[in-house]
Amino acid sequence: MKYSLTLIALASTALTAPTQREERGLFPGFGDSSSGSGFGDLFGGGSGSSGSSGSDSSSGTSSASGAASTPSSTSTTTSAQGTDALGDFSDLLGGSSSVGGSTENGVTDNDGCQPLTFIFARGTTEMGNMGSVVGPPVAKQLASQTNNKVTVQGVDYPADAAGNASMGSSGGPKMASLVKQALKQCPNTKVVLGGYSQGSMVVHNAANSLSADQISGAVLFGDPFKAQSVGKLDDSKRKEFCAQGDPVCLNGGNVMAHLSYGKNAEEAAKFLVDASGVSTS
Secondary structure, three states: OHHHHHHHHHHHHHHHHHHHHHHHHHOOOOOOOOOOOOOOOOOOOOOOOOOOOOOOOOOOOOOOOOOOOOOOOOEEEOOOOOOOOOOOHHHHHOOOOOOOOOOOEOOOOOOOOOOEEEEEEOOOOOOOOOOOOOHHHHHHHHHHHOOOOEEEEEOOOOOOHHHHHHOOOOOHHHHHHHHHHHHHHOOOOEEEEEEEOHHHHHHHHHHOOOOHHHOOEEEEEOOOOOOOOOOOOOHHHEEEEOOOOOOOOOOOOOHHHHHOHHHHHHHHHHHHHHHHOOOOO
């Protein structure tokens, strides 16, 4: 554990500056102190790779291998790093879908009932309540694959560096409350969860206070606790994504790997649709 924490701290210190420069190049103003949205503190106070194990498969392309067509077993996908380390950010720059922004409040605004409800917890210091690395791309893919039959909600929690030490408790109760609110407003909706980095710990924490029938599926990205179940959710309805070299979920040394999960959005969305049993027609 001490080794993992030290590795993450050193990697974060070494790559903070170039990472922020790359962010600013893609999004002017993104990552400076006034926005509060940079990735510079992504690993601050992190819990390393606690519970990080399992069977990993690597892919030589920018897409993860082993896409699940049906949720038959717990799946951990390790994706290889290419030159597109930040994933596909084009999904964040607009499109026809009504969802996919860095902030989504479909549940708290009671936007109406849909067959599927996606509740997502962002990573440390990410913008809005959905972040930018993987939350919005998954939301857009869910909208595309369900013909917009999805309500999307981000978890409003601090997502600060100190929260890593609390192992999800700074956002878990809020996420659990959102699940209950969604089901109260729309009893027939299927609730699926997602979490990235610290947000994955939020999912684990929330699920511990929910019953098995309140969650229909979960996808986790760069999860420090990837070897652990998600509450009472059947393991066949949980999918873990852990990029090759990710220091958070795999004891790797490549911080950029931890920012690569946008490219897994389509696979993750398909898994959630299959796990929930929601019709795509």
